[in-house]
Amino acid sequence: MSLAIIECPGLTRRLMAHAPKLSALGQAHNLPPVFPALTLPAHGALLTGQPPERHGLVANGWYDRAHDQVFMWRQSEGLLDAPPLWETARQQRPDYSCLKHFWWPGMASTADTTVNVRPVYFADGRKSGGVYSNQQGLAAELESRFGQFPLFQFWGPAADIRSTQWICDTAAWLATERAPADLNLIYLPHLDYKQQTLGPNHPDIAKEVRELDDAASELVASLQAAGIDCVVCSSYGMNEVSQPIHLNRLFREKGWLKTVRNAAGELIDFAESDVFAVSDHQIANVYVRNEAMRTEVRGFLEKLDGVDSVQVGRHEREGEFLLTAEKHAWFTYYYWLDDALAPDFARTVAIHAKPGYDPCEMLIDPTIAFAKAKVISKVLRKKLGFRMLMDVIPLDANLIKGSHGRLPESDEEMPVWISTRSDLPAPASFIDVHAWALTHG
Numbered sequence: 001m002s003l004a005i006i007e008c009p010g011l012t013r014r015l016m017a018h019a020p021k022l023s024a025l026g027q028a029h030n031l032p033p034v035f036p037a038l039t040l041p042a043h044g045a046l047l048t049g050q051p052p053e054r055h056g057l058v059a060n061g062w063y064d065r066a067h068d069q070v071f072m073w074r075q076s077e078g079l080l081d082a083p084p085l086w087e088t089a090r091q092q093r094p095d096y097s098c099l100k101h102f103w104w105p106g107m108a109s110t111a112d113t114t115v116n117v118r119p120v121y122f123a124d125g126r127k128s129g130g131v132y133s134n135q136q137g138l139a140a141e142l143e144s145r146f147g148q149f150p151l152f153q154f155w156g157p158a159a160d161i162r163s164t165q166w167i168c169d170t171a172a173w174l175a176t177e178r179a180p181a182d183l184n185l186i187y188l189p190h191l192d193y194k195q196q197t198l199g200p201n202h203p204d205i206a207k208e209v210r211e212l213d214d215a216a217s218e219l220v221a222s223l224q225a226a227g228i229d230c231v232v233c234s235s236y237g238m239n240e241v242s243q244p245i246h247l248n249r250l251f252r253e254k255g256w257l258k259t260v261r262n263a264a265g266e267l268i269d270f271a272e273s274d275v276f277a278v279s280d281h282q283i284a285n286v287y288v289r290n291e292a293m294r295t296e297v298r299g300f301l302e303k304l305d306g307v308d309s310v311q312v313g314r315h316e317r318e319g320e321f322l323l324t325a326e327k328h329a330w331f332t333y334y335y336w337l338d339d340a341l342a343p344d345f346a347r348t349v350a351i352h353a354k355p356g357y358d359p360c361e362m363l364i365d366p367t368i369a370f371a372k373a374k375v376i377s378k379v380l381r382k383k384l385g386f387r388m389l390m391d392v393i394p395l396d397a398n399l400i401k402g403s404h405g406r407l408p409e410s411d412e413e414m415p416v417w418i419s420t421r422s423d424l425p426a427p428a429s430f431i432d433v434h435a436w437a438l439t440h441g
Contacts, residue, residue, distance in 0.1 A: 002228040003441040004175060004184035005046070005433065006216060007103075009039065010191035010200075010404075011209070012237035014412040018209035021217035022232055022418060029426035031417040031433075036283040036324075036405045037236035040073075042430060043104045043187075046235075048082035049434030053314035056081035057105070059280045060357060062317040063287050068271050070278055070355040075107040075116065085434055086111055086183060089441075099181040101171045102189075109134060113179040115142065115170070119151055127151075135179070142170050155193070156349045157364045157392070161211040164190040168215045172222035183441055184228065188216055192404075195238040196359045199401030224420060234415035235430055236404045239282065241330045244397035245306045247277040247284055247323075248335035248356075254300070256293075257335060265343035266336050268355055278319070279331035279356040282405030287319035294320055308406070330403035333358060339395050347391035358393075359403070365394035 011019070016028050034045040034052060036059060044050075044057035052058045056079055061072030077084065086098035087110060098111040106116025111134075118132035129151030133139040143149065146169055154163035171186045194208045220230045248268070251257040256275035259266045268276055270287075275297055277284045288297050298321060301310045306329035311322040325331055333356025336342045345353040349361045364372075408414050417426045417433075427436040 002180065002182050002184065003437060004186060004223050004228050004230045005437065006186045006188060006219065006230065006232045007043075008188045008191060008212060008216060008232060008234050009236055010195050010238050011212070011234040011416055012412065013414050013416055015191070015205070015209050016416060018206040019213035021213045025217070025220060025230070025232065025420055026418050026422050029417040030411060030414040031233055031427070032429040033236045033407065033415055034429070034431050035407055036280070037407060038280060038283060038405055039235070040104050042235035044080055045431045046433050047084040048080060049085070049431065050082045051431060053318070054082060056315065056317065058315050058317045059278070059283060059285060061278055061280060062285055063270065063278050063319065070270070072354065072357065073351055075105045077105050077107065077109045079105060084110065085437060089182075089438055096183070097181040098183045098185065099174055099179050100185045101174060102167050102187040103185040104187070107132065112181060113138070113174065115139070115174070117149060117151065117154060138178070145173070146170050154189075155351070155361070157362055159193045159362055161190055161215060164188045164212065165215050168219040172219050175223055175228060176226040183437060184223070186219070188212065190215075192238070193362055195402040196400060197362050197402070199240050200238040201240050202401070220420070230420045232418045233430070233433070237408055237413045237415055238402040238404050239327050239406060241328055241401060241403045243306050243329040244332045244400065245304065245325060245329055246332050246334045246397070247279060247286070248333065249337060250304070251275045251277070252335055252337065259335065261341065265346070266341045267343055268335055277323070277331065277356070279333045280405065281357060281403045282325040282330045284323040284331040285313065285317070285319040286321040286323060288321070297321070324406055327406060327409070330400065332356070332397045334395075334397065342395060344389060344391070346395060347393045348389060349393060359400045360394050360397065363394055363399055364392050366399070367394070368392060
């Protein structure tokens with residue numbers, strides 16, 4: 001019997017009230033997340049059965065000392081420090097197969113079939129939707145059958161259910177017809193993004209949950225009809241937030257963080273900075289170049305308003321300190337003291353260029369007059385081949401209403417586990433899904 005694990009981040013016990021179709025599949029169990037409760041740490045934990053400090057994907061991005069560079073959203077499976085689930089399963093069953101669909105990390109995978117988002121970056125600055133597959137010709141076949149992947153509905157101000165629907169439609173076809181596998185890992189990100197911009201308690205979130213409910217339940221029905229057991233689960237819930245914490249600005253005011261300025265604005269000079277942070281939602285990794293400063297830096301961090309805990313880094317990628325924000329707070333990557341000197345990428349969707357996570361990429365700057373008309377004009381100019389900057393992203397972190405990374409404090413906030421196999425016990429936590437899949441998959 002084949003197994004599909006469908007991961008829907010942001011789906012909690014409280015939100016299940018708006019998902020009647022998924023609720024009808026089976027009992028919803030609590031599924032405590034890994035820490036940090038972030039995408040790459042969670043997906044790596046399920047793949048390897050190890051916590052982030054052991055499998056190595058400690059956040060969605062980190063500072064690489066050898067390259068003197070912050071890497072955000074790296075996709076290579078080679079970053080894992082432990083073998084993935086299917087390789088472990090093949091020790092007992094050499095023919096064990098896996099379809100990995102939009103699961104992170106998604107590239108350089110040893111899974112039989114992997115598909116993930118890979119935008120096309122043109123030399124003239126244009127960007128368009130695209131997907132990658134390790135199966136020759138499969139990406140082109142998917143886009144021929146189902147249309148181009150809707151990249152701008154996957155991430156950015158226009159993100160909506162269309163990208164998740166595309167993932168569902170292609171996953172159903174792959175798992176049942178094109179690439180049947182013993183294990184199917186499928187990632188549906190819809191609920192995450194809307195909760196960050198609206199807040200998890202916003203009335204419109206109920207509509208977003210219903211849209212996910214329709215898409216995910218249709219996927220489950222297709223998979224079950226093909227004899228595939230299904231699990232719908234989530235790796236974390238969202239917290240309502242109202243306090244952004246600008247760690248790098250504070251370090252700069254202390255004289256610890258250094259910048260360089262060029263025609264594109266200010267950039268962090270990592271090699272010359274004594275202290276800087278790579279922020280990731282409600283988690284921040286703090287790097288301290290001067291060992292003699294560690295006690296002073298820790299004391300400073302522990303006194304900061306909105307910081308809940310300061311831990312010593314558990315893995316080289318985490319830096320010297322691992323920070324967790326209080327429930328109502330989150331960490332920005334901002335380091336400039338004057339918006340006029342912000343780097344040009346700050347006002348754009350540029351997830352790989354920014355030295356930290358920027359949820360404002362899902363919003364259009366509300367201070368721009370006739371913003372929609374400006375966006376349309378810029379898109380048309382790009383299509384005509386003109387170089388231009390899509391600088392419509394706000395620099396106001398107070399616009400963000402939801403974040404994650406902390407462990408939940410109540411049952412209502414807990415991620416969920418729903419299985420079509422009611423005869424099997426639920427795993428004790430998200431990291432235990434690895435062993436559960438090896439035993440029951």
